[in-house]
Amino acid sequence: MTQPAVSIRDIHKRFGDFEALKGVSFDIQRGEFFGLLGPNGAGKSTLISIIAGLCRATSGNIAVLGHDVVTDYRAARRSLGVVPQELVYDPFFPVEDLLRLQAGYYGCGRDYWPWIDELLEALELDDKRDASMRQLSGGMKRRVLIAQALVHKPDVVILDEPTAGVDVELRRTLWRFTRRLYEEGHTIVLTTHYLEEAEELCDRIAILNHGELRVLEEKRALLDRHPFRFLKLRLEGRGRLPDDVRALAENINGKEIELRLEQGRHNISDVIESIRAAGFRVQDVRTREPSLEDIFVELTADEEAPA
Numbered sequence: 001m002t003q004p005a006v007s008i009r010d011i012h013k014r015f016g017d018f019e020a021l022k023g024v025s026f027d028i029q030r031g032e033f034f035g036l037l038g039p040n041g042a043g044k045s046t047l048i049s050i051i052a053g054l055c056r057a058t059s060g061n062i063a064v065l066g067h068d069v070v071t072d073y074r075a076a077r078r079s080l081g082v083v084p085q086e087l088v089y090d091p092f093f094p095v096e097d098l099l100r101l102q103a104g105y106y107g108c109g110r111d112y113w114p115w116i117d118e119l120l121e122a123l124e125l126d127d128k129r130d131a132s133m134r135q136l137s138g139g140m141k142r143r144v145l146i147a148q149a150l151v152h153k154p155d156v157v158i159l160d161e162p163t164a165g166v167d168v169e170l171r172r173t174l175w176r177f178t179r180r181l182y183e184e185g186h187t188i189v190l191t192t193h194y195l196e197e198a199e200e201l202c203d204r205i206a207i208l209n210h211g212e213l214r215v216l217e218e219k220r221a222l223l224d225r226h227p228f229r230f231l232k233l234r235l236e237g238r239g240r241l242p243d244d245v246r247a248l249a250e251n252i253n254g255k256e257i258e259l260r261l262e263q264g265r266h267n268i269s270d271v272i273e274s275i276r277a278a279g280f281r282v283q284d285v286r287t288r289e290p291s292l293e294d295i296f297v298e299l300t301a302d303e304e305a306p307a
Ligand SMILES: Nc1ncnc2c1ncn2[C@@H]1O[C@H](COP(=O)(O)OP(=O)(O)OP(=O)(O)O)[C@@H](O)[C@H]1O
Pocket: 015, 018, 020, 038, 039, 040, 041, 042, 043, 044, 045, 046, 047
């Protein structure tokens, strides 16, 4: 078997009496686009901090490309680029110097400068190379932090909520660039609250909940395995919907109703027949397959939905 990009083995993390991670194990394969999802407080950032060597697990092991993140920290860190959630930067450094210096921390010298130029171009920072960080807008600062995480051209790229609060343009630039890295063979790990992004981009999805791994599956299989679909109807007429139909309703908004039908249990024509028999005319019928968001809500139903 080929070596995983990240191998996570029975990770526990305690903060005092609180157990943020309760024995999490899984592998992220080389070259995959991996989605790490979960509601607020599930333990995603804690796990990423442990992978990045910023925080120690209480027990368990993690290796990045075979390098243990504790005993072989430098090699593990060298293989990893983490784009952080928060904006932390030195306000006075010009952008280009900052990136060259950062590359230096990883032992990457002048031969990485062409890559830094590529980063500046791909992230549309070309004309900002001489600007100091404090002169940049929030969106531009974020671009620099993305570049900073990637200066050493790491094999494994972790993006922790990279699009939280960023504008559409930066989001597009970021996805274009991330896709390019993926196509060039980099492993991409994404945490996001925007489930449409995960649905569009990721090959496999892990869902953490209360510090435990709830799901680890190919995205397609996860979407296909959920045997329900939504039926949206526009009705005309007055009266009361039959109770068996009401019981299926996700949403009733005036004359628009959305029903959740389980495969093998609820049949579309029976449902429509029952509505007609109650004196309504059905004006419009639409069906919708469940999205990753619907499945996420179902699997983490005891937690709040993602923001
Ligand atoms: N330094 C700490 N001290 C105490 N508790 C902490 C600490 N860091 C995290 N926690 C707790 O651990 C749990 C997991 O937090 P974590 O930030 O990993 O969640 P998350 O899945 O990244 O959530 P979010 O989506 O909100 O970023 C939370 O209940 C949090 O309050």
